Amino acid sequence: MTDSDGDPRDDAADAGGEDHGGEGDHADGDGTGGEPNREEFHEDPVGHTRATAGMTVSELVDGYGDAGIGAASVNEAGDVLADMLANDDCTVFLSLAGAMVPAGMRRVVADLIRDGYVDALVTTGANLTHDAIEAIGGKHHHGRTHDPEKSLREHDEGLRDEGVDRIYNVYLPQEHFAEFEGHLREEVFPALEADPDADGTDAVSIADLTRELGRANAEVNDRDDVPEGPGVAAAAYESDVPIYCPAVQDSVLGLQAWMYAQTADFTLDALADMTELTDLAFEADDAGCLLVGGGVPKNFTLQTMLVTPRAYDYAVQITMDPEATGGLSGATLEEARSWGKLEKDARNASVYGDATVMLPMLVAAARDRVE
Numbered sequence: 001m002t003d004s005d006g007d008p009r010d011d012a013a014d015a016g017g018e019d020h021g022g023e024g025d026h027a028d029g030d031g032t033g034g035e036p037n038r039e040e041f042h043e044d045p046v047g048h049t050r051a052t053a054g055m056t057v058s059e060l061v062d063g064y065g066d067a068g069i070g071a072a073s074v075n076e077a078g079d080v081l082a083d084m085l086a087n088d089d090c091t092v093f094l095s096l097a098g099a100m101v102p103a104g105m106r107r108v109v110a111d112l113i114r115d116g117y118v119d120a121l122v123t124t125g126a127n128l129t130h131d132a133i134e135a136i137g138g139k140h141h142h143g144r145t146h147d148p149e150k151s152l153r154e155h156d157e158g159l160r161d162e163g164v165d166r167i168y169n170v171y172l173p174q175e176h177f178a179e180f181e182g183h184l185r186e187e188v189f190p191a192l193e194a195d196p197d198a199d200g201t202d203a204v205s206i207a208d209l210t211r212e213l214g215r216a217n218a219e220v221n222d223r224d225d226v227p228e229g230p231g232v233a234a235a236a237y238e239s240d241v242p243i244y245c246p247a248v249q250d251s252v253l254g255l256q257a258w259m260y261a262q263t264a265d266f267t268l269d270a271l272a273d274m275t276e277l278t279d280l281a282f283e284a285d286d287a288g289c290l291l292v293g294g295g296v297p298k299n300f301t302l303q304t305m306l307v308t309p310r311a312y313d314y315a316v317q318i319t320m321d322p323e324a325t326g327g328l329s330g331a332t333l334e335e336a337r338s339w340g341k342l343e344k345d346a347r348n349a350s351v352y353g354d355a356t357v358m359l360p361m362l363v364a365a366a367r368d369r370v371e
Contacts, residue, residue, distance in 0.1 A: 294321055
């Protein structure tokens, strides 16, 4: 349905839609195509995507390249990501925010790491917590539809009584957190305690903690013959890929580390990772980043370039956050260019959509183009 002037974009604007042009093949600066020029846009008509039996994900995304609006952005992002992954001289940083592990994205990320496409992972303590829970035998579950005769509040009160935590439509029994605590106290933290014969306290970096977590996840997963794979942290440990978790305190992992430190000679150095991450960026011939969601992981990944003489040559982000609030999560990659986080001639693309839908699609399409 359109307004009286027949322009369907007016309806999108009324519904809160935004024009996010400027990063794809069919956009120019502000997304309007610059100065009106009939000859120019007449030669670039919108095509119509096909969806048929037997198509691969890559073929579908290729077809998006002829379409408009969000579909064109998905194709552009697939191209940029493929070029980033195919560049052997490119150091790739993966930023992972949100509830990606509880949502079922664990294998997508672990496979990228194991197959050599990621050089550094920046993520949340929550994702690492849920990754470890599955590595040692825990499971996330599909939630049940709440009784229509009860309010959602009553539904969640019932879950609390049952000892079940809800992450949108994913459920997690609370006993898995107790098992995770035991895993940390028995398999992870003791390996990081300071040497009692050393002078002073030997603080460890957060990357040291995540490395030991990956080791322990892999060992317990194998020892206990857990049906589900060892996951993200284990893949990073086995592939010698560092995991940086700049806001680890904001998670069950960080909470357990703090509790353990109350009675043990165990200290985390929150700033130690800065040196290692900066060195990695400084020494890169080319640099690229895949930003899944926003928050602290996104900013930590981007701001690294502020203390190096270079900036990112490739960048792809998946977000649902609006630019107009001024928050980092919705900040465009064009804005990052103004800060010097992206090179002026960097290839970049943004996809606005649910990361649990878009990440597997982009990764599958990019890997198909590379492999």
